[in-house]
Amino acid sequence: MYLVIGGGGFLGGYLIKNIINTTKEKILASYHSSKGGENTDRVEWFHLNLTDSNSLKDLVCTLKHFKKCGEKITCVYTAGYIKPDDCLKNPDLAVKNNIIALLDFLNESKNLLDSLVFTSTDFVFDTNEKGKPYNEKDKEHPINFYGSIKLACEKIVNSYGYYVVRLPFMFGRSLNPHKSHFIEHLERVINERECFEILSDYYENSLDYDTVSKIILELLIKFKGKLPAPVIHICSDEPVTKYEIALAFARKYHLDSSYLQPIRLSECKFFLAKRGTITMDNSLVKSLLGITQINFEV
Numbered sequence: 466m467y468l469v470i471g472g473g474g475f476l477g478g479y480l481i482k483n484i485i486n487t488t489k490e491k492i493l494a495s496y497h498s499s500k501g502g503e504n505t506d507r508v509e510w511f512h513l514n515l516t517d518s519n520s521l522k523d524l525v526c527t528l529k530h531f532k533k534c535g536e537k538i539t540c541v542y543t544a545g546y547i548k549p550d551d552c553l554k555n556p557d558l559a560v561k562n563n564i565i566a567l568l569d570f571l572n573e574s575k576n577l578l579d580s581l582v583f584t585s586t587d588f589v590f591d592t593n594e595k596g597k598p599y600n601e602k603d604k605e606h607p608i609n610f611y612g613s614i615k616l617a618c619e620k621i622v623n624s625y626g627y628y629v630v631r632l633p634f635m636f637g638r639s640l641n642p643h644k645s646h647f648i649e650h651l652e653r654v655i656n657e658r659e660c661f662e663i664l665s666d667y668y669e670n671s672l673d674y675d676t677v678s679k680i681i682l683e684l685l686i687k688f689k690g691k692l693p694a695p696v697i698h699i700c701s702d703e704p705v706t707k708y709e710i711a712l713a714f715a716r717k718y719h720l721d722s723s724y725l726q727p728i729r730l731s732e733c734k735f736f737l738a739k740r741g742t743i744t745m746d747n748s749l750v751k752s753l754l755g756i757t758q759i760n761f762e763v
């Protein structure tokens with residue numbers, strides 16, 4: 466069975482969809498402040514606050530029950546306090562909800578999980594505008610505080626013998642009716658004929674949530690939960706800007722792209738935490754899965 470920590474989140478929703486579509490496994494999915502979905506014969510939702518010891522203990526009871534029934538439990542851990550600006554403004558909350566929460570979760574669930582994949586970020590690196598894309602062996606140097614927090618989480622996860630996937634900026638339609646993302650925002654703004662300022666001069670190997678979740682599952686299935694490397698980059702072949710993603714989306718859905726206004730990072734007033742071009746190399750994941758291309762879908 467799969468345990469999706471952060472099942473109510475954007476990536477969590479796509480993981481659940483693709484586990485249902487590609488396996489016959491049951492899913493235990495956590496939600497936090499916003500409700501995930503309805504229980505079905507395949508998906509069982511439960512409330513989890515990783516910073517609350519009683520909530521963690523309830524989860525452990527459930528996991529023990531499934532272990533007694535002979536289930537193998539594969540966990541994908543996507544939860545966290547993950548907005549770079551929020552992490553900068555509220556460092557205590559960032560440490561508590563990311564590092565302490567992860568440690569508590571791993572200690573409580575010791576011996577109950579057969580495998581775990583933790584979702585990290587390309588922000589564990591600094592900008593490399595003109596340099597070659599970072600691969601898994603390159604030395605990390607976080608671009609901002611959120612990147613430092615995620616790097617600390619990576620080290621913890623690896624020290625428990627589990628795995629990390631590093632991800633770029635992700636996007637896609639939200640599968641959770643209680644949460645909206647970049648794409649819903651973009652659609653609303655264009656439909657209301659407002660101007661939408663989008664960054665057009667910094668690049669990441671961005672991917673859609675659907676593709677990322679499919680690749681994570683392919684890795685887990687092919688290697689039976691024991692990935693061949695402690696850290697794996699999952700990202701697209703070509704770096705793109707958010708502006709290019711928005712244009713591709715507007716083209717596909719026949720939206721008026723004249724409302725999209727490209728702006729430069731140097732003019733941008735809405736980010737506090739440092740951003741910049743970060744490119745990652747995806748040759749390891751392609752060779753592991755025997756694929757030749759990874760491109761985003763809108």
Ligand SMILES: NC(=O)c1ccc[n+]([C@@H]2O[C@H](COP(=O)([O-])OP(=O)(O)OC[C@H]3O[C@@H](n4cnc5c(N)ncnc54)[C@H](OP(=O)(O)O)[C@@H]3O)[C@@H](O)[C@H]2O)c1
Nearest residue numbers: 471473474475476497498499514515543544545633634635
């Ligand atoms: N989005 C990106 O572009 C991007 C890029 C690189 C890496 N990542 C990583 O990918 C993962 C998934 O991101 P996402 O885009 O799917 O974000 P998301 O929708 O915000 O997912 C994070 C989930 O964690 C839950 N959560 C937060 N605090 C919690 C707590 N104390 N206890 C239990 N659950 C808690 C949130 O629940 P509530 O919302 O209900 O509080 C949310 O469902 C994250 O680890 C992120 O760092 C994301």
